[in-house]
Amino acid sequence: MPNRNLKLCGLNSFFDPQSIAVIGSLKEGYFGGYVVVKTLLKAGFAGGIYPVNPSYREVLGQKVYASIKEIPEKIDLALIIIGCRAVPGVLRECGEKGIRAVVVVSDGFAERDEEGTELQREMVEIARQAGIRIIGPNTAGIANPTKGFIPNPYEIGYEKVKEGPIAICAQTGMINPQAFPYGDLHYGVSKICDFGNKADVDECDMMEYLESDPATKVIALYLESIKDGQRFLKVSKRVTSKKPVLILKSGRTEQGAHISASHTGSLALNDRIFDAACKQSGIIRLESFRELFELPKIFAYQPLPKGNRLGIITFTGAVGVLAIDEGAKYGLSVPLLSPRTRKILDAIFPGLGKRIVDIGPPMAVVNDYMSIYYEILKTVTVDPCIDSIFNVIWTGSSGEFMEEYLKIYRGLQGNRKPIASWIYGPRVHYINEMTCQMEDLGFPVFPDIEMAIKALGTASQYAKTKGGNR
Amino acid sequence: MPNRNLKLCGLNSFFDPQSIAVIGSLKEGYFGGYVVVKTLLKAGFAGGIYPVNPSYREVLGQKVYASIKEIPEKIDLALIIIGCRAVPGVLRECGEKGIRAVVVVSDGFAERDEEGTELQREMVEIARQAGIRIIGPNTAGIANPTKGFIPNPYEIGYEKVKEGPIAICAQTGMINPQAFPYGDLHYGVSKICDFGNKADVDECDMMEYLESDPATKVIALYLESIKDGQRFLKVSKRVTSKKPVLILKSGRTEQGAHISASHTGSLALNDRIFDAACKQSGIIRLESFRELFELPKIFAYQPLPKGNRLGIITFTGAVGVLAIDEGAKYGLSVPLLSPRTRKILDAIFPGLGKRIVDIGPPMAVVNDYMSIYYEILKTVTVDPCIDSIFNVIWTGSSGEFMEEYLKIYRGLQGNRKPIASWIYGPRVHYINEMTCQMEDLGFPVFPDIEMAIKALGTASQYAKTKGGNR
Known part of the structure; x- marks a missing residue:
């Protein structure tokens, strides 16, 4: 484990540098140093930007330096996007300049061939020195x-990625801004990190950094391999006791693991061992790529549930049945509502439900539907017999309820129980609009019934792990 | 099994009536007979529309009849939306009028209480007579x-639901137009049917009807119960030998089954028995509500694969690894591409891939990216070593490739191997736009990597079942 010796500085210089040197092509185009500088400027980065390229004198209004040494100021972070064979030399210059954090975007290393593997080894050696x-x-x-x-x-x-409490890190660039629509999201992100080949900084380093990062409330990881199993167990156990850690792990099958080894040059881990490690350390395991971006929302924006008792507000019995089935996977049970709640619901509309609250029947016949809806939500959310709420919202055929819905949900902000919503209706436009508005209010909306339930279920499991057995 | 005697007429009068009587409230509003008449007129229904209500003389330009008997023409189908206690009487009148198909929208039957259960029994008895x-x-x-x-x-x-080869039937109204955005879809539907309480017409009747419905190529079902297990086995086995049948079954858990019984008044089936029945009869089992609307697309718009060998075209290795892992669940394997393909790919760009074709590296550096993309697709789709293709598309940051993509995919229409696509990128708008355009061309796009692979995997399994062991 030679990389452990590299732990000479924390990761703060990576994520909060006062100055960055961008070493690579400054040609206008879709990829390269030019894009880095442009994107930093657009996003309003306040630190110093120092493009390095002997062929340019200025780019986008920024002075360009012929080499790293020529930069007069102290540099916290260097970002290298040059041919792989030139990387070791530039890395040495970075060291001489006193730079202690380097992002190597260049490819052609262990993921490519033997020569690349050797080059990566050389690079790590230089960095360590x-x-x-x-x-x-x-x-x-x-x-x-x-x-x-x-x-x-x-x-x-x-231009912007909304800031918020979710850190997303992965052994792939599929989580970086060019691949995922962070700009269109209605929830916020604290840190993004593609580990690449993980020649040095790995999942454990990142977990340790995020553990004490005040901006991060929940950590989502995509991994194909674990660099150091023992350390992973220790670190993840400690971190999950403070913040939820959600991991999507691929390379689960033999062929998947084999291919994974060839694309990042790393060794995959036996999946059963990994699964056991997750259970032991309280890690929440994800099952799809989309969950990586969806499931953290419940931890980021809603309180943890105090138990496993699920309340369901739906417009149709079928969704209630699906929710109960799904909830059972995570140990959620759907209890009888409190006598008080049942009495109030019955007074609002006979047969509204004793366990599942089904708004469908009154909706079809009651005129002042929204006042009923408000009463129902108000009553169910405070029911002492439930710990979390799966909330189904029907948009109406022309978004006619949107304003009133939002007024009601604004009144529910600051509720003490997590609410996960699923929105459906006959027009995509209104579903999307209602989703955005709800998430802007801090109520996470999930694209599937099953994912909403998984969010509440894993939140309940995590709360139990964190709080010890109840 | 008294309902079996009811099989006096086929279901054609339900789905292709020349005339419909609409019995219920004609008050303008969100629900009721008025809406039925309005929606029929808007959708351009060419048959006769006969509203029945003693309090009206005309609605939306249509003559209203005081009772069913007064309608001078022959009526193929009646739709009843009145208080449950009045249903038996109206049903008798329907019988006297010679109507042989009735949709009872009214609730308050077996799903509500003992009285409703009795009412339902009475209704069925009248219908049988x-x-x-x-x-x-x-x-x-x-x-x-x-x-x-x-x-x-x-x-x-x-106004319109696009017509196409997918039939969607369910024991819930969640599949009906007021609950699902059929109007915004880019794929077409042949029939929609909510069984409700299944007092008479059930999943087997519907499968039998759809079996010989030329407009239907694939059948998607949501069920909470099976009315007649023996018949279900027999019918589904026969139907799946002609058309794929996909079923989402809830009431899987004890609590789910219990709740299900209370909301449609039907008895749920032990889930393990149902699972065995699916395996025996070649039914494809679904796992989420969304799959009900997504998975049929591969069967509706793409050819069946001739085997289980999966080809992968991706922009990033991680997605390839995830696809391999997921494919293993359905017996898909990712083979080495043919020597000819490998040679061509290598000539296009060294290291494009021998198994997974990863367009990412060339994309970052090659200028004429789209011509490369075209060559790659053209080569891989005809590779004799693969039977189906998982195709990842990156939209670009401003939809800049959309036109060229579409030109290329237009050239791939009529391909002999199924292609399932997943689209990603940094802007939701372009992802949605590209998805619509692709589906308009007949290339199904799935919202998740995992669902795209499941589509290809279940298609491969279905093809094998249908064609016998290879």
Whole structure:
């Protein structure tokens, strides 16, 4: 484990640098140093930007330096996007300049061939000697939306990533801004990190950094391999006791693991061992790529449930049945509502439900539907017999309830029980609009019934792990 | 099994009536007979529309009849939306009028209480005597988009449902137009049917009807119960030998089954028995509500694969690894591409891939990216070593490739191997736009990597079942 010696500096220089050197092509285009500088400027990064390229004198109004040594100021972070064979030399210069954090975007290392593997080894050796920490190589890089710090090497097509409590890190560039519509999201992100080949900085380093990052409330990871199993167990156990850690792990099958080894040059882990490790350390395991971006929302924006008792507000019995089936996977049970709640519901409309609250029947016949809806929500959300709420919303055929819905949900902000919503209706436009508005209010909306239930179920499991057995 | 005697007429009168009587409230509003008439007119239904209500003389330009008997023409189908206690009487009148198909939208039957259960029994008895078939009660009804026949009792907010080869039937109104955005879809539907309480017409009747319905190529079902296990086995085995049948079954858990019994008054089936039945009869089992609307697309619009060998075209290795892992669940394997393909790919760009074709690396550096993309697709789709293709598309940051993509995919229409696509990128707008365009060309796009793979995997399994062991 030679990389452990590299731990000379924390990761703060990566995510909160006062100055960044961008070493690579400054040609206008879709990829490269030019894009990094442009995206940093657009995102409003306040630190110093120092493009390095002997062929340019200025780019986008920024002075360009012929080499790293020529930069007069102190540099916290260097981002390298040059041919792989030139990387070791530049890395040495970084060391001489006193730079202690380097993102190597360049590919052609362990993921490619023997020569690349050797090159990666050389690079790590240089970094160790110089006390440099590396993210990458073969990475799409990092981001810290809070600081407008989006040094993305690919064109992204938008300016800002909304800041918020979710950190997303992965062994792939599929989580970086050019691949995911952060600009269109209604929830916020604290840090983004593509580990690339994980030659140095890995999942454990990142978990440790995020553990004490005040901007991060929940950590979502996509991994194909674990670099150090023992350390992973120790670190993840400690981190999950403070913040929920959600992991999507691929390379689960033999062929998947084999292919994974060839694309990032890393060794995959036996899946059963990993699964056991997750259970032991309280990690929440994800099952689809989309969950990586969806499930963290419940932890980021809603309180943890105090138990496993699920309340269901639906417009149709079938969704209630689906929710109960799904909830059972996570140990959720759907109890009888309190006598008080049942009495109130019955007074509102006979047969509204004793367990599942089905708004469908009154909706079809009652005129002042929204006042009923408000009463129902108000009553159910405070029922002492339930710990979390799966909330189904029907948009109406022309978004006619939107304003009233939002007024009601604004009144529910600050509720003490997590609410996960699923929205449906006959027009995509109104579903999307209602989803955005709800998430802007801090109520996470999930694209599937099953995912909403998984959110509440894993939140309940996590709360139990964190709080000890009840 | 008294209902078996009801099989006096086929279901054709339900889905292709020349005339419909609409019995219920004609008050303008969100729900009821008024909405049915309005929606039929808007959708361009060419048959006769006969509203029945003693308090009206005309509605929406249509003559209203005081009773069913007064209608001078022959009526193929009646749709009843009145208080449950009045249903038996009206049903008798329907019988006297010679109507043989009735949709009972009214609720308050077996799903409500003992009285309703008795009422339902009485209704079925009347129907049996009169040779009437019933869909419902407690149903949101049916639709046949091919005929502009959308007698929906709830306001839907759009006019047309695109006609196409997918039939969607369920024990819930969640599949009816007021609950699902059929009007915004880019794939077509042949029939929609909410069974409601399944007092008469059930999943087997519907499968038998759809078996010989030329407009239907694939059948998607949501069920909470099976009315007759023996018949279900027999019918589904025969139907799946002709058309794929996909079923989402809830009431899987004890609590789910219990609740299900209370909301449609039907008895749920032990889930393990059902699972065995699916395996035996070749039914494809679904796992989420969304799959009900997504998975049929591969069967509707793409050819069946000739084997289980999966080809992967991706922009990033991670998605390839996820696809391999997921494919293993369905027996898909990712083979080495043919020597010819590998040679061509290598000539296009060294390291494009021998198994997974990863367009990411060349995309970042090659200028004429689209011509490469075309060559790659052209080569991979005809590779004799693969039977189906998982195709990842990156939209670009500003939809800049859309036109060229579409030109290329237009050239791939009529390909002999199924292609399932997943689209990603940094802007929701372009992802949605590209998805619509692709589906308009007949290339199904799935919202998740995992669902795209499941589509190809179940298609491969179905092809194998249908073609016998290879």
